[in-house]
Every structure is written in structure tokens, then in C-alpha cells.
Amino acid sequence: MADGLRLSREALAAPFVGKVEELSGQNLSACYQCGKCAAGCLFTEHMDALPNQVLRRVQLGDESVLAASAPWACASCLACAVRCPKGVDVARVMEALRLLALRRGLPHLDPRATAGVPQIALVGAYRKLTP
């Protein structure tokens, strides 16, 4: 992010920011980067950006966050959602990013991975990881 990120009125009002806010129903500017969401997330070792960093990048209109691994390592456990002091439901932001990526045609669940798992896992995975 060191050399790509430029703050501007345009970036903050980018359609991307509005789309994520609309899909997630969250007020992204409420986040003040305390990092509590990341501190409680058990999946950060598999994320290339911490949950609060994902939030920051969306706030700044940085669409490259759609290529981040974080939303795909997120298990929708809602630990962040119940802990955010500002009432931001980060799990919903992660879901919005997954959906935007999936709706742009990024395939994420490999059908070959589905062998040997029970129905409850399959239904959950297909609902979360396919468009």
C-alpha cells in the first residue's frame, strides 16, 4: 500500500465503498481502527490483511482488497461482530467482499474439494463460496 494509496474525495466516495456499505449494511466510517476485531479473530494467520486492515482499505476505496485472501479465510464466526466497540459487523463486510468477488466471476470453491464431507458442510460452503 506504500506507493499506491492516495487519499482523495473521489476515493472516499467511490462507488465501491457505497456498494460494500449497501451490501453489508454497515457504516464503514464508524471504524476507528482499534484492531479489536483482528485481535479476536482466530483466522488471521491465513489472512494477508487483518480484518481491520480490510476495513481500512474498503474505507479508502481500495478495490484491490477484493483480491485479498482474508474474506476466504473468514469463517463467519461473528467473534468480531460481537466485540467491535463501534458496532461495526466486520463479518458482514467480509461477506460483502466475497459476494462482490463471486459476482465478478471469481470462482472460489473447487468442486473436487467436496468429497467426503457431510451435507451440512456442503450446503454451508456452497452458500458462502459460490455466487
Place this chain on the structure above:
Amino acid sequence: MKRIPYFPGCAMKDQARDYERAAQAALAALGCELVELPRWNCCGTVYSLANDDLMRHVGPVRNLIRVQDMGEDRVLTLCAMCYGTLRRSARFVAADPERLSRINAFMSDEHDYRGGVEVLHLLGLLRDVVGYENLASKVVRPLTGVRAAPYYGCTLVRPREVGVDNPDQPEVFERVLSALGAEVAEFPYKVECCGAYLTVGAPAIVAGRVRDIVASAAANGADLIVTSCPLCQFNLEARRPGIGPRLPVAYLGQLLAWALGADACLPPEAEALIQGTTPAAAGAQQR
């Protein structure tokens, strides 16, 4: 017999069949008859977290209509995931008449859902309908000496407004296990996620979570993990590492049935442990 409308969900007819059978037997011993919804469909397993996904609520709401059509206003689930999904959808549509009418219009072949069905989980039923003391008084095979770790996972306690108990410090599972005579092994991972559906595409991530959960339960003295979630159960068994402590995993309904003297359908590892631990089991020739 108290008749309680019951939504099974897919797992109870397949991988968690033993949980269902045990829970039915246990609840019968407590004077509750589970009445399966005449027709039911998948709840969707995971609750949609997006704002433009009204379609995802059609499945859950259709099940709530079945309950309403039975002339009832509550429905029981044994599965923690069904509980979360159905209960959240019920709240979601009840909170907004506009959403509700759009969903009703979509399902024109059904009666309109009026928004009054409450979704219960087995733990809530044991606390609020049966009562801890009453439950304890019905125990004939106390789980004395069994150190059980109550593993809530996610959907029983989060989000706060649908949880069966406080999301950070829940106690209903502990209270139920104590009523059954078990010793409760408190462990810090009891409300932490096992990785859930990531088990399909990213089993290694789940293996890491399961390793920590099992190790923490063992380090805190548990010799058994108890769950009500078939996905947690699958992950705890199928994704556990080959090395380290191997704690047996049992469903809440199975321990309940055991303690109440009903057919518990326990998995062999858990049954052996309980047989070998409890004095009542060692003395009696039951089962």
C-alpha cells in the same frame, strides 16, 4: 406429554441420526414429545450476511409457516446451525412488515407467515421449559466423574440478540451438564470457531483450529467434548491431528439420554469412557 414441534434439518437424518434418536428418547423421559414438522426443507445452514439476499430467507420462513399451520408458536431444533439460521430469519422478517410481505407474496401457494414463531434450541428448552432442578431430579445414571467440556461453537451464542445465552460467558451448557452429574471442564475455547464450512475448501485451516480446541479442552482436564453442532462434531473428529490428545466427542442429546436412562446411541469411544468412569455404569448391567 408436552407436544413440541420439531425441525430436524438434514444432519439429523444422516450423520447425526444418533443424536436425534437419543434426544427423542431423552425428551420422552422428560415428558416432551417431539412432533416433527409434517413437511420441512433445508434451513440453508448458514445465515446470509448480505442485505440483498431476501431469497435466502424463503427456506427458513417456509419452515416457520409449517409450525404456524400446526397451530403452534414455537419450534425446537437440536442442531446449533439450524437454530441460528431459523432464529435469525424469524427475527429478520418479524422486524420489518415490508420484508415479510415480500416473502409472503413470493410464496403465494402458502399461508402468509404472521411472524409469531419462536425458535428454540435443546439447551434453551432444558433451561426454560424443563428446568435444571427438574432435570437433575430425573437423572438415573449420573455422569459422576466424567469431565465434560461444553463446546458451544458459534451459532448458539452469536450474534448476541439470537444467542441462547451470553456470547462471552454462557452458562446454560455447563448448568445442564452439571444437572446430569458430570464435572464441567471450563476451557477458553468453548465459544471459539472450529472453522465451520471452511472444512470443504480449506481443511488445513480447520485442522489448526481443531488442534487448538482439543488441546485446550484436554489441558483443562476434559476427557470428553460435548457439542450440539453436527458440523463441529464432524470437524472435531475428521480434522483432528493424528498426534496429541484424542478426546471423544459426543452430542448433548446422547449424554442427556445416558443420564436419563434412555437409549443413548453413544459413539463407542465416548461410551467406553463413560462406562469406565461412572460408578452407576460400572455397577449396573444396563445396555
